[in-house]
Amino acid sequence: MSAHYVPKTAFGRAIHTLEETAIALILGLMTMLTFANVVLRYVFNSSIFWGFEVTLSLFAWLVLFGMSYAVKVTAHLGVDAVVNMLPSKTRRIMSLVAVTLCLAYAFLLLKGAWDYWAPFGGFQQTGGRWFPEGFIKTRDQGWYVTETIPMPDWLRFIEGTFNAGESYDKLPRFIPYFMLPFGCALLLFRYVQAAVELVQGKRTALIVSHEAEEAVQDVRHLNAED
Structure with a gap:
């Protein structure tokens, strides 16, 4: 997915492959479900009744999982025209300020994500408005289920832990919602990595790729060949 990011270690290559595979799998499942529902609706006058909710969940997973991946491969959009006009020392300072704000x-996004998801999983929310001040007593909402997604039989073993032994008639919400804190945690981790690289001098800015300029150069190269 990225022609610029090259992992430096075997572990990094494994994680990179895992991330790209997960993103591709999510995209593939969304496409197949949507296509299948269109065919069923217009050809057979039927539908996969839980398909729409699954597609929405997968789209949320794609965004939440993809945002940290985009930080890693520097795929987020950014404007550095003014920054590039400044001296290198000033650019470094501004980059450190920018990554501090991103951190x-x-x-804060991770705290909010955890506090939203925790009740659905039977966990406690964090106290404090801005920064965690320990955990606070939270009403267990582990019995909340999705609207249409059926409960797979192979997941029935979780009922004793999350639903006091009672059976779920639909998939519990904490499962698809788990991507919210997980994705935010990955985002924070990727910004920590970027901050470390900036401090060590391995990276000069949060934005290190310029896709528009590279696309123009590619077109010029193709025109030159013609």
């Missing part, structure tokens, strides 16, 4: 944002 604060990702941390």
Whole structure:
């Protein structure tokens, strides 16, 4: 998915492959479900009744999982025209300020994500408005289920832990919602990696790729060959 990011270690290559495979799998499942529902609806006057909710969940997974991946491969959009006009020392300072703000944002996002998801999994929310001040007593909402997604039989073993032994008639919400804190945690981790690379001098800015300029150069190269 990225022609610029090259993992430096075997473990990094494994994680990179895992991330790209997960993103491709999510995209593939969304496409297949949507296509199948279109065919069933217009050809057979039927549908996969849980397909729409699964597709929405997969789309949320794609966004939440993909945002950290985009930080890693520097695929997020950014404008550095003014920054590039500044001296290198000033650019470095501004990059450190920018990554500090990104770290604060990702941390707050993770806190909010955990506090939203925790009740659905029977866990406690964090106290404090901005920063966690320990855990607080939270009403267990582990019995909340999705609207249409059926409960797979192979997941029935979780009922004793999350639903007091009672059976779920639909998939519990904490399972698809888990991507919310997980994706935010990955985002924070990727910004920590970027901050470390900036401090060590291995990286000069959060934006290190310029897709528009590279696309123009590619077109020029093709025109030159013609």
